Amino acid sequence: MNPHNTALVLIGFQNDYFAQDGILKGVIEESATATHTVENTINLLKSLVKTPVLLISTPIFFTQNYEELVEPVGILNTIKEVGAFQEGTKGSQAIEELNSFQGSILEIPGKRGLNAFVNTDLDDVLRQRNIKNLVLAGAVTSVCIDSTGRSAYEQGYQVSVLSDCTSARTCFEQDFYFENVFPLYANTMTSAELLEKLAPTPVS
Numbered sequence: 049m050n051p052h053n054t055a056l057v058l059i060g061f062q063n064d065y066f067a068q069d070g071i072l073k074g075v076i077e078e079s080a081t082a083t084h085t086v087e088n089t090i091n092l093l094k095s096l097v098k099t100p101v102l103l104i105s106t107p108i109f110f111t112q113n114y115e116e117l118v119e120p121v122g123i124l125n126t127i128k129e130v131g132a133f134q135e136g137t138k139g140s141q142a143i144e145e146l147n148s149f150q151g152s153i154l155e156i157p158g159k160r161g162l163n164a165f166v167n168t169d170l171d172d173v174l175r176q177r178n179i180k181n182l183v184l185a186g187a188v189t190s191v192c193i194d195s196t197g198r199s200a201y202e203q204g205y206q207v208s209v210l211s212d213c214t215s216a217r218t219c220f221e222q223d224f225y226f227e228n229v230f231p232l233y234a235n236t237m238t239s240a241e242l243l244e245k246l247a248p249t250p251v252s
Contacts, residue, residue, distance in 0.1 A: 049181055049208075049242075049245040049246050050180075050181070051099045051100045051101045051246045052100045052178075053177075053178055053179055053180040053181060054101050054102070054179065054180070054181040054182075054183065054246065055101065055102035055103070055104055055174060055177070055179045055181070055182055055183065056092075056093075056096060056101055056102070056103050056104065056183045056184075056185060057104045057105075057106060057164060057170075057182060057183065057184050057185070057186075057196070058089070058103070058104065058105040058106070058146075058153070058185055058186050059105075059106055059164055059184065059185070059186030059187065059192050059193060059196060060107075060108065060186040060187040060188065060192055061086075061089070061105065061107075061142060061143050061146060061185075061186055061187075062107055062108070062109075062133065062139065062140055062141060062142060062143065063138050063139045063140070063141050063142075063143055064132040064133050064139035064140065065080075065187050065188075065215075066080065066085075066086055066143045066187075067138075067139075067143060067144075070139060071130050071131065071132040071139055072126075072127070072130065072132050075188065075217055076187050076188060076215040076216065076217060078217075078218055078219055079189070079215040079216045079217065079218060079219055079221070079222045080187070080215040082219050082222070083211070083212050083213070083214065083215060083222065084212065085185075085186075085187070085212070085213055085214060085215045086143065086145055088210075088212045088213050088238075088239050089185050089186075089210075089213040089239070090145050090146075091239065092185070092210075092213060092239040092242070092243070093146075093149050093152075093153075095243055096243075096246075097149060097152045099246065101246065102154065102174075102177055102179060103149070103152055103153045103154065104153065104154050104155075104156055104170070104173070105142065105146070105153050105154070105155050105156070106155075106156050106157075106159045106164040106168060106170060106196075107140065107142065107155065107157065107159065108133050108140075108159045108160065108161075108192075109133045109134065109135040109140040109157075110127070110128075110133055110134060110135060110160065111134075111135055112134055112135070112136075114127075114128045116160045117160075123162075123188070123191055124161060124162075154173070156168050156169055156170050156173060162191050162192050162195035162196075163192070163195040163196050163199050164192065164195075164196040164199075165196065165199045165200070165203070166199075171203060174205070179205070180205065180206055181205070181206045181208065182197075182200045182205040182206065182207050182208070183207075183208045183209075183210065183242060184196060184197055184200075184207065184208070184209045184210065184214070184234075185210045185213035185214055185239075186213070186214060186215075187214065187215040187216075188215065188216060188217060189214045189215060189216035189217075189221065189222055189225050190216050190217065190221050190225055193209060193214055194225065194229065194230075197209055197230065197233065197234050198233060201233040201234065206235070207233060207234035207235070208234060208235040208236070208237060208242065209226070209230050209234050209235070209236050209237075210237060210238065210239050210242060211226050211236055211237065211238055212238045212239055213239050
């Protein structure tokens with residue numbers, strides 16, 4: 049895997065999911081704890097920040113009255129009901145562990161739903177940077193990660209999903225997606241395996 053045409057996309061690394069007082073912390077807490085999602089992602093970033101890999105975040109946030117959501121269902125309806133990811137609130141902000149990478153991560157705003165390509169400039173940015181390989185980390189595995197991964201695959205990107213840098217609603221769901229869903233269109237690997245694939249091949 050060539051680091052010059054690879055991007056890591058961070059999805060949902062926001063306080064309402066991962067902070068101790070996050071409104072939706074309970075949704076992914078079991079899986080996030082089991083996979084050590086935040087710890088592994090931060091360790092991965094520490095290694096990737098020294099490489100040509102493009103680092104991107106695609107936060108989701110809404111206006112105070114959620115006018116962007118018209119008759120929402122499922123998780124988007126839950127977000128509206130509990131008041132999560134409101135623009136300008138602590139809950140919508142990136143987790144504090146990412147603060148030290150602020151100058152290295154390109155934030156692409158506009159995400160209002162499940163797929164990070166919808167209503168954002170993500171595809172344009174990736175094309176402009178000649179990105180071929182898209183690596184996904186974040187939450188929720190079965191929703192935003194899967195939706196974004198499928199869309200990326202259909203648009204011609206080589207997709208990889210990191211098993212130890214993603215969080216589902218339950219550990220069962222996490223395992224199910226990595227064993228039965230993602231292999232249908234993506235490569236699945238750990239963050240350590242990703243770093244191995246990005247490492248230059250020794251000249252013999």
